[in-house]
Amino acid sequence: MLEPGQLVLLISPKGKRYMKVLDLEKDLHTQEGILLMADVAKADYGTIVHTHLGRPFRVVRPTLSDMVKGVRRQTQVLYPKDIGYLLVRLGIGAGKTVIEAGSGSGSLTVALSHTVGNDGRVFTYERRPEFAELCRSNLDRYGLGANVTQVIGHDVAEGFVRNTEEEGTRADALFLDVRTPWEYVHLIPAAIKPGSPVAFLLPTISQVSDLLKALEAAPFADLEVAEILVRRWKTVPDRMRPDDRMVAHTGFLVFARHQEGNDEFEAARPLGTRERKQQKAREKRLAAEAAKNSDAEGEGNQEESA
Structure with a gap:
């Protein structure tokens, strides 16, 4: 039997899924009938329970x-x-x-x-x-x-x-x-x-x-x-x-x-053709960024002098 407070997943034949914390006072109302939580509590994971209209629902232990x-x-x-x-x-x-x-x-x-x-x-x-x-x-x-x-x-x-x-x-x-x-x-x-x-x-x-x-x-x-x-x-x-x-x-x-x-570790890494091209592209980008920053500093110094 399941205990109140346990988490259950109820699945209809149409694939509709209802995640519920088992509460005997809160029955599940669906288009396929009312599912009594007391009936769910009497069941176990991996079994079937029925609504008041006789429609079957699977009782499943929810996964993460x-x-x-x-x-x-x-x-x-x-x-x-x-x-x-x-x-x-x-x-x-x-x-x-x-x-x-x-x-x-x-x-x-x-x-x-x-x-x-x-x-x-x-x-x-x-x-x-x-x-x-x-x-x-x-x-x-x-x-x-x-x-x-x-x-x-x-x-x-x-x-x-x-x-x-x-x-x-x-x-x-x-x-x-x-x-x-x-x-x-x-x-x-x-x-x-x-x-x-x-x-x-x-x-x-x-x-x-x-x-x-x-x-x-x-x-x-x-x-x-x-x-x-x-x-x-x-x-x-x-x-x-x-x-x-x-x-x-x-x-x-x-x-x-x-x-x-x-x-030392970086120098010991073997570089293939692809890695050498990647390294050159990275060095080119870093050089361009350094030049840009240097120009910006120079302009700032000129403005301060003026």
Whole structure:
């Protein structure tokens, strides 16, 4: 039997999905009849219950993917395809401490809270109180969030470490989802342990380019830019073919690892033809930027002299 307070996913034959916290006083009213929560409580995951009209519903234990897709939202949210790669790439697991900025509707916050477990900590920053409230509501709905500290109304331009310092530790990983992340790159090393991974989400390639420039000028290495595409297939053994629609581009994920620069290491790296061309392009860009800055300083000095 299921206990009140447990999370259940109820699925109709038409594929309609209802995520509910089991409450014996709150029956589910659907177009296919009323589903009594007392009947659901008598059932178990993987079984069938019927509405008062006799329509069958499956009783399913929700997965993390179900929870992420089921968050109530007022903002764009991260999808399971991106969250899954983020969790693996950032090494998120039981007992880890993670910083997230900003929270938004809380889809990633839900995943982080679920994954770090009772011994882990999540510090999530959100400037807008209404979004922070929605994030907390989604956490509460799934019985999560005891390991989540919300930092509301704080500008991360002032730093990420206000709350982690209270805990006497730095974070094991950091995820930054803001419009201009390159403005905050210089603040990240103080918030994470040496060698820790960081990740960013950006919608446009021009923003990615600006971020990469900031990362190459800061103590970061192992840069990666990725977009996750999912193409599902028809599940008919006799007529296997791709679905007519696919989940394609939702955003660019940028990864890096905190790493102090080392000239000896860089000099020992073998450079192929492609890497040499990339290095020349980078040196050309840096030289042009240096010349531009020098000209600007010269004009400023002339104005002061005049």
